[in-house]
Amino acid sequence: MLFWIIVAALIFVLFQVKSLRQQWVTGPAFKLFKKVLPPLSQTEREAMEAGSVWVEGDLFSGKPDWERLYSMALPQLTDEEQSFLDNEVNELMGMIDDFDVIHKDKDFTEDAWRYMREKGFFAMIIPKEYGGKAFSALANSTIVSKIASRSVSAGVTVMVPNSLGPGELLSHYGTQQQKDYWLPRLADGTDIPCFALTGPEAGSDAGGIPDTGVVTMGEYDGKETLGIRLNWDKRYITLAPVATVLGLAFKLYDPDKLLGEKESIGITCALIPTSHPGVEVGNRHLPLEQAFMNGTTRGKDVFIPIDWIIGGADYAGKGWRMLMECLSAGRGISLPALSTGNAQLSAQTTAIYASIRQQFGCSLYEFEGVQEGLAQLAANAYQAEAVRHLTAGAIDLGQKPAVVTAIAKYHMTEAARQSINIAMDISGGKGIQMGPNNYLASLYMAMPVSITVEGANILTRNLMIFGQGATRCHPYVFDEMVAAAEPDFKTGLAQFEPLLYKHIKFALGNAFAAFGHGLTGARFASAPKDDANKRHTQQIQRMSKALAICSDIAMLMLGGELKRREMLSARLGDVLSELYLSSAVLKHFYSRGANPKEQPIVDYLIQQSLCNCEIALKGYCRHISNPVVGALIQRLIFPWGSAYNPPKDKLKTQLALNLCQDKSLRDAITPMCYVGKNEDDAVAVLNQAMDAIDALAPVAAKVKAAQQAKTLPRKGSIFQLREKALAEQVITQAEAEQIAAADALRKQVVNVDEFDFDLGLAQAKEDNVKVSDAA
Secondary structure: OHHHHHHHHHHHHHHHOHHHHHHHHHHHHHHHHHHHOOOOOHHHHHHHHHOOOOHHHHHHOOOOOHHHHHHOOOOOOOHHHHHHHHHHHHHHHHHOOHHHHHHHHOOOOHHHHHHHHHOOOOOOOOOHHHOOOOOOHHHHHHHHHHHHOOOHHHHHHHHHHHOOOHHHHHHHHOOHHHHHHHHHHHHOOOOOEEEEOOEOOEOOOHHHOOOEEEEEEEEEOOEEEEEEEEEEEEEEEEOHHHOOEEEEEEEEEOOOOOOOOOOEEEEEEEEEEOOOOOEEEEEEOOHHHOOOOEEEEEEEEEEEEHHHEOOOHHHOOOHHHHHHHHHHHHOOOHHHHHHHHHHHHHHHHHHHHHHHOEEOOEEHHHOHHHHHHHHHHHHHHHHHHHHHHHHHHHHHOOOOOHHHHHHHHHHHHHHHHHHHHHHHHHHOHHHHOOOOOOOOHHHHHHHHHHHHOOOOHHHHHHHHHHHHHHHHOOOOHHHHHHHHOOOOHHHHHHHHHHHHHHHHHHHHHHHHHHHHHHHHOOOOOOOOOOOOOHHHHHHHHHHHHHHHHHHHHHHHHHHHHHHOOHHHHHHHHHHHHHHHHHHHHHHHHHHOOOOHHHHHHHHHHHHHHHHHHHHHHHHHHHHOOOHHHHHHHHHHHOOOOOOOOOOOHHHHHHHHHHHHHOHHHHHHHOOOOOOOOOOOOHHHHHHHHHHHHHOOHHHHHHHHHHHHOOOOOOOOOOOOOHHHHHHOOOOOHHHHHHHHHHHHHHHHHHOOOOOOOOOOHHHHHHHHHHHHHHO
């Protein structure tokens, strides 16, 4: 007994006496921490500090805050924004024939370009005092989603000026003089902007751009002026071929120290008219046959005044932070919006087509193999809308959630890719024959564009989501890294000590909680509502605790090596992503009034996410450096073995039938799907055919009764039996005409486009000769 009292006393003294504690406990721990972690560069620190931490911080820390999430009042569209969506957006969509835009003209008509400029499609984020619309992030996202469901090329064209580019950079960082001159011109369409960041030697590694600017004296407007001598070579720049003003990112150097004491100033952003001497707008790219303008820009020894830097000379070298702040927001608006339009169009059109198209005497959706794909289409459409609304809402609430926007970008583009692939599979020949009646082909061809841009998906998943999440979302790691980067050891140790104690307590708490949830199946975890989603929220909390402890163990064991273990860190990023996606789905469900018809979709998505979490965590346990540690972690978080299963076949069938048979539900989960009014609009015809066939239900009941009474043949559809049914007076003449009209629409849907043998090339050549002769 005396022995243990002495031991306890020694431990107490060790931790209470600062010099002893730092010599034997916290000092060695701090040295180990500094050794294990990679150095925190200024560029990395700026990137980390540029974003904010939102609900993803709760999920990463093992403490989902359901009350905060459910009570969060997300912005809604204003009357002005809704009016623009209902009128100007629909008007623009009616002006665009996507097949002609892509396959004939490779451009929009002059009328469409004029309409976009004059109606403010390029000025949605510009403040009203400069003539812009000052629309919310949600409105921006919603408008792009709707446009993209009609034309990806149009969606990208509208998206880019309202995402990362001169308009946003000027609004946030421009000098008053720059704002007064440029923003009104951008707002009224006098100028078309582009922003040049990527180049032949710098794609995803935007920080490694080789383009340079050197501070020097030169002549501008006939006067000796302090300025920058620029050299750049950029590619993949959207709107570059038609842009009149170029935003440019480059590395700035000041060898003569004309601006200050630093020679290497850093990444800087400037605004340059494309008419300026030396600016070269090069050739046009053709991204997967899409018609949005994309091309190159170059410049050699181009001199610009110093005040062309966005924000003026004071913002020289601050371009990286500016870009990170804008990218963290823009990434959550643009690509998720395009993906939502894609996913919802795929779901709506494929469900209708699977209802209309028959094989072996029944509709396609009656086949279980087709039902599996339809269920995923319904789930993806619902999830895309949920994530789009929550993420854009976060931006409107003043957040800059870099991790959340990376999750939204990666997972929504991947969900859209999955959706369009399923849609093509179910549509069969309808999907692969090009023509004005093919509403899927353009989406299918353009899908890799979304996968590639604004951070390639491989990079986003393997480096960004967990790479930023582990540092920014963890309650202590970033501050610990800042302490470790402190040049003075004692100062850094003083910052580190309180964080260490909190971190240890945090990790132990999560470990015990994760094990407890594993033993009990999380049945005693807190839940915000005692309803059908109670078990969902409890299981999400369980996986949140598991993620927290697995992340701490990975960082402790691997330190800086974790950055290079991309497959391992990606699995942890997948768990964080699934937790955010599930939270978005639940938020969306309750925000829309908890419609019981949507509960099966929620069940499907949460079950799928939990199953994905288990797969990722078990993969992490198998591949962490020490297999013994991995086995222990797996036993800790899954003490009884497998915890989750994918959605059951019965649930998949239910989702498929609901999507195909319930028009009100189908329309509710695909609100971004544009349906035109013209008789040559393929999606409009598809919906008209479905409405016409649905309206035949009373007539079909008569025909079926006659078949059962053997008045009509038992085999054959209502369309095949129309004349016989009329002859037998089963149906009236008006009903026969109703069947014929519906059959005409059905055939229009089922049929595919046909062309002359030479695809009309001969006629095109003849037309060109006539034009030439006339000239």
